[in-house]
Amino acid sequence: MRLTYPTCATMVLLAALNLGAQQPPPPPPPEGQRPTPAAAPPREPRPEEPQFDAEAVQRGKDLLVARCGFCHGSNARGGSSGPDLTRSALVQEDENGRQLGEFLKVGRPERNMPKFELTPPELTDLATFLHATIYQIGNRRTYQILDILTGNPKAGEAFFNGAGRCSSCHSGAGDLKGVGGKYEPATLQERMLMPRAGRRRGPPGPRATPPWEEPNAVKATVTPPAATGALVRLTDFDVTIYDPETKQMRSWLRKDDIPKVMLMDPLQAHVDMLRKWTDDDMRNVTAFLAGLK
């Protein structure tokens, strides 16, 4: 389909992030004192996910460190003389310690792996720890993002006010005041790059607001009849817009690009920036924003 993107500098970015009162920016945090990020929302376990007894996992971990760690490493990923247990086919295919127990009774003398006498509860704990570790490795949804605030906030501020031209729409003392306490850093970075959620963020459940009711929704003008609203859906065969004043949706069938649809994205500057960001600039501005308390 043929789409036209007019440039409209005054509209760009007005609606990005949250608006607030104009106040002077707080000083950047001193070295070594990073802002405390807001916590990520807790994740609901899926019904088919296995549950591991946390105490058994801890006991199994202690046991591993004491009895196996010398060869296999204190995190079971292998050490100076023993292989990675979490990648071992025998461990991965073990059922509740059964095959592991059989193996440990004998060891692997030809490779200097001694036999181990473990009590049945010890064996269960060890197997629980190993299986919980393997489960964590295999489930990337549970991976924890580390401390991402490694950028230089001063350089970030300079980019914000200078080359990045962020300050043509935003102000640390105004619309972005307090933004560093509002979001955990990865979400802050993500929103900085693109304030509009393309994919739903947060825990499962209905959206608080449909995307076309967001103030930064893409605007569409449908001609004829020169109707304007927030874009809900545009295909080669139909177009639907939402009028925030009447709270009504309107839609038209389309053929051969008629009616014409002109789009104006209030976040076009953010879209364009995606191709321009260096990773250093991105990290620095994130560090700057995280300091806006």
Add this chain to the structure above:
Amino acid sequence: MKANTLALALAVGLLPFALRADGLDPALLTRPPVEAWPTHHGDYSGRRYSTLKEINTRTVKNLTLAWVYRANTSQGNAIIGGEGPETPAPGGGMAAFGGLSIKSTPLLVNGVLYFSAPDHAWAVDARTGREIWHYFWRTRGGIHIGNRGVGMYGNWLYFLTPDNYFVSLDATTGKERWHHEIASIKREYFSTAAPIIVRNHVILGVGGDSLDVPGYLESRDPETGEVQWRWYTTPRAGEPGAETWPDEYSSAHGGGMPWVPGTYDPELNLYYFGTGNPNPVLAGQSRGGNNLWTCSIVAINPDTGKMAWYFQATPHDTHDWDAAQVPILIDGTIDGKPRKLIAQANRNGHFFLLDRTNGKHVLTAPFVDTINWTKGVDRNGQPVPNPAKDASVPGTLVSPTTDGATNWPPPSFDPDTGLFYVGTHEAFSVFYLTDTDPRPQGWGAAERHVASVNGSLKAIDYKTGKVRWSRRLAMSAGGYGGGPMGLLSTAGGLLFGNDGSGNFVAYDAATGKPLWHAGLGANTSNGPQTFMLEGRQYVVVGAGDSLFSFALQ
């Protein structure tokens, strides 16, 4: 000839319709698909091009619904097999992936469509959409993300299950002949591939990159199901390619799952397929080197399982860009000389054209505009990764995302237009290294999706790699949802695909102009196909849980 005679007899009502036990004539596999669709891509070339033209740019406006088959998953009247419990765990299975989605391209043999979904296989009358039989597999679990379809040899059908069983059914009755386990579910392998049959070889690939396990392609005997050969997608000690890994341990745990069915050149007797991404997936610190033969297009002799050549599309991948997209055979002309070529639109955003006799590169061209992970393309046609674009603790902004610039849905090549058609997607993600251990495991990093900035259907001139036409897909308030899609081109001048918004569309193959569409309520989810049956041309496509059939009024 036999098929023609039967079709004619059926057309004039001389014969009652009956399931035939003589099965698939193997000669059909090397001909363009007309009255049969006997293998996953229609024929071995992977072109997904049909010589049929009853439905064409002029008549397509009269295309209308012939029937709908909504996939029946009830155990009620099913033929039941499998090793799992009678009642599966709640919330697992296909439910965890948004319900049933038909990703399988049905086979059409002797008037019957055969297709599959995770844990299910069906036979459906291609004239009426009536179910003939339904086979249900009781699963032990595994990732139920999809199943690409069935393979056929004589009267036997073959398919794979999410819990890694290779199952053979009698095509007439749907009754199981046998099943064999091909990989361990406890090591997080899962299987989605459609078996490809070359003579008496049933060729299968495994999938699953959650843990750091080895990838392999197998050939199995069609009668017994036993292994004929197994080819590991990474080298073992002493093999050529081993020098691209730090040691045998990292290579043997280096993934490379060949999870998408490939193509075959009978003259050269080579089977072509793409290998998966290396493991650990997004954290490359323990696997320095190019990591052969991951993310590669590979040619293998189906009789011996020996590799003839490889071309690595992404050296040392750190973004999940497997090369498992369909490599399409093109008999074309370059600089006035006839050439045996092979082309792939790769998940990493580049179109590759190779000489399929030896794997030598002919041309490499990006087909999306947002690629930011390379330092360019070297003289061998390989993109050169920029290590600064690896996942990092504070985050690295990368395009394409792990979804890729395109993905597994089959593209199409039309010899009439000389265009290679592919559904594309431009998006950005931030990649966060979460496992800083010198020996990371699994994925080793997290991805946060930032924005989808474009979804387009593109037509690439295979001789130049230039995009001849590009058509934007549907847009919603949240951005672009469409992109990779199954495609079919025909001698009627048509290209069948979707618009990213639930419409099945016939585009003008020369210009990309939409000529006809039908709202199916869900995006098409498999490769569309067409065939002639009793004198009538049908177009069949899957969308979500239903198979739709169209014919002229």
